Amino acid sequence: MAGIVKRRTVVGTQKSQRGSEESPWVKWLLIGFAMLFCGVFLLLPLINVFAQAFAKGLPHYWGSLKHPDSLAAIRLTLLVAAISVPLNVVFGLAAAWAIAKFEFKGKSLLITLIDLPFSVSPVVAGLVFVVLFGMQGYFGEWLMDRNIRIIFAVPGIAMATIFITFPFVARELIPIMQAQGSDQEQAALTLGASGWQTFWYVTLPSVRWGLLYGVILCNSRAMGEFGAVSVVSGHITGHTDTMPLRVEKLYNEYQGPAAFAVASLLALLALLTLLIKTYLEWRQHREEGASQAAPDPTLPNA
Amino acid sequence: MSIELKNISKRFGEVVAVDDVSLTVAEGELVALLGPSGGGKTTVLRMIAGLEVPTEGDIVIRGQRMNDVPVQQRNIGFVFQGYALFKTMSVFDNIAFGLKIKKWKKADIADRVAELLKLFGLDGLGKRYPHQLSGGQRQRVAIARALAPKPSVLLLDEPFGAVDAKIRQELRDWLVHLHDELNVTTVFVTHDQEEAMEVSNRIVIFSRGRLEQIGAPREVYEQPRNEFVARFIGVLNILELRVENGVARLHELAFPAHGVAEGQRLRIGFRPYAVQLSPNLGEYRYRATIKHVYFLGVLLRLELETPSGLVLRTRITKDEFTRLKLAQGDTVSFQIREYRVLSRDGDSLPVEVSAVHQTVPFGEGI
Known part of the structure; x- marks a missing residue:
């Protein structure tokens, strides 16, 4: 979340530490502790995922991945991501625009609502949809009559995923858009640009790195969501199992290496996400520049 | 247009x-x-x-x-x-x-x-x-x-x-x-x-x-x-005066105010440049001490204080200051060459200058 903001705070603390210098052993103790903690709780499990995945050798690894049910899970996961991420982008841009550029009643309510998925347990998020659209749900009968299946089917999984990933793009864009204000947009208008041209040539480029960052975070969450999806999916093998559900099912069926083979794809996705995130932050930083002004050549006519 | x-x-x-x-x-x-x-x-x-x-x-x-x-x-x-x-x-x-x-x-x-x-x-x-x-x-x-x-x-x-x-x-x-x-x-x-x-x-x-x-x-x-x-264009000294016997007064300062009702209040404004100074105490009507000298380059800004405690802001060129051999702490005589009636009778609304008799227009900054 909020890449720029976070990075600035980190820089700030580094600077302030220089003033009140700690003795070296405190410094090394803290660094050592942080490293050890990350190693034990993050790095070790990650390495173990790959170790377990390849425990029975490469052919078995491929075999597990190429199993029709695993392929179906991968396909479903990609489909859900392909539905929820674009919707999230549209919603995120609209919400961030509204919040950053307009003053209206209920603005703080909207901001709070956007954060809701962060504070609600995913299981509850899933259950909400079951209560709404399930067989015994409010719209259950109406949907049954029309032969529309939402719960225990792809639409339900997509809905739950959208609910969970709701804040990612908006949360990323709001601080950026707020910081930029609407001067650039107004400048574009005075130069004759239409609303659409202004959005396309001015607004979108100026938030592009933040937007991309939000998209990859949203994507990794959309692919990795377990709780909410688990409630609405119904676990129909080969039909409504996403990758995380498939991992759990395989593991419960004592197929450890196969479970880890699928899990390794998710871990790979996580690593890739981190890599892209780091790159985007670097680009953003470089473009907005530690903007030291260039020397001013002599003015004309002065 | x-x-x-x-x-x-x-x-x-x-x-x-x-x-x-x-x-x-x-x-x-x-x-x-x-x-x-x-x-x-x-x-x-x-x-x-x-x-x-x-x-x-x-x-x-x-x-x-x-x-x-x-x-x-x-x-x-x-x-x-x-x-x-x-x-x-x-x-x-x-x-x-x-x-x-x-x-x-x-x-x-x-x-x-x-x-x-x-x-x-x-x-x-x-x-x-x-x-x-x-x-x-x-x-x-x-x-x-x-x-x-x-x-x-x-x-x-x-x-x-x-x-x-x-x-x-x-x-x-x-x-x-x-x-x-x-x-x-x-x-x-x-x-x-x-x-x-x-x-x-x-x-x-x-x-x-x-x-x-x-x-x-x-x-x-x-x-x-x-x-x-x-007040907004340039610096202005403002005095609140009361009319007694046809003269508007504030402490020792007095301005002619013929035809203005007795007891009325007048507000008078003048530019810092409108104050004339002399080291010769007999030359002008009022006296003041130079409390502070602020250096602005070609111009100096002076803060004058009259014996009764009125503080006036004036400006003077550096050359003039040197010519008159003035220094901080000196006592000088002064007069207000140009001023303007801004309002009368405590009226908070600004009154057109022409509404009051005999006003002297502001000169350009001397």
């Missing part, structure tokens, strides 16, 4: 930002909208541009009523306070933006941008990005961008606010020269009276959404229409 505002008002909910303002700007004029912050001057500028819609009144540009014409079609150039350069575009693309939108041919765009870069002393900076420019360069890019599509009016919102004092002076001169060269009708907003006096042909003074006075810099300085203008 290039711009005509006819009885313009703008209300934001309960707040009246602009109150019944009428104003005309001639073709090729360079006009300053001056006033304290919150005075409504930026709102007027934004209404001319079409970024705000007036609640009442008409805006006419080159004979065409503009109220319902959207900002894109008003053919104005607007320079924002923080410049609002497109930070993801190079200097070239910033300046070319308006031309691309108007679908100019590529070659024509290149020519026009090159011409502007040259005119604005930005040669060789076309490929830079805004964050790679100095404050002064950014401002010039912003003006170049606004002028590129050849607008009929150039509007600038606090154009010198974001650069430091030294560059500000250069930019002021430069803007005057640029205006001489291009002769485009220009309206700019400022809260700095010195800036308005130096740069513009005419000054429009705003306060609390109301138009206080319009005039050439010298006119508003020498003939301020009311106390607000007098």
